[in-house]
Amino acid sequence: MAFLNAMNISASGLTAQRARLDVISENISNVNTTRTEGGEPYRRRTVVFEPRGKSSFQEIFSRTSRGGASNQRGVIVSEIKEDESPLKSVYDPTHPDADENGYVMMPNVDLLKETIDGMEASRVYDANVTAFNAIKAMASKGLEVGK
Template sequence: MSFLESLNISGSGLTAQRFRMDVISENIANIDTTRTENGEPYRRKMVVLTSENSFKEMMVKNIKDYEAGGVEVSEIVEDQSEFKLVYDPEHPDADMNGYVRMPNVDSLKETVDMMEAYRAYQANVTALNTTKQMAVKALEIGR
């Protein structure tokens, strides 16, 4: 694995985790959205990350020929769990019984997901900085 490949891997991790944080922020921002363009409450979105290289490929290839890959966003899926029902007969979106269908977004779950994405982002920054420091030390040896 070359020096630039290490930087590319960390960079792909930074990009993927930043995108994941953006989607989590969108979920939190829409926690009270009871009506979207399709007439339903907002549905929680989740980011699916995949490896650019599979584990199987790594095992089949000779380790010398293996090209490391980073991570990429493969898709964004909507959480199909049930909407929450809240009794509020004065709400414009209330049904005949006075219940409003609220988004299936849980603020605690989103907070934990955000912390996880932030920690992964920090880990990628640390790996990037370590690679950079190793390159600087290698250049100092060459003087």
């Protein structure tokens, strides 16, 4: 049932991109958060992907050519980490979190970058939906052959 493996790969991509979109929306919603529960400004978070079932191409090819099942393939979210780039310093002496010189440490979130990342994640999500639907249509047509 190779089409089921292909569907699982697309589904793992859908899940991973949904997690990425969740993190991007969290970053955008905290673009002006100068104080978190820890007392520090919000730090941008990024999603790290990792291939599921790490095998070389040769291993997969030899296993499937002998009729064996391939390992579970796809992508997983291995980690959501904080971006360690420097925070932005903005002069605003009226802000409650301003230091003695009137500067406020703002989050390291760049709204333009987050918007572009969100558009990319949305396009990748759409591509996985298209692939999933194509696989589903091929499987359906394959089942009609026996009629």
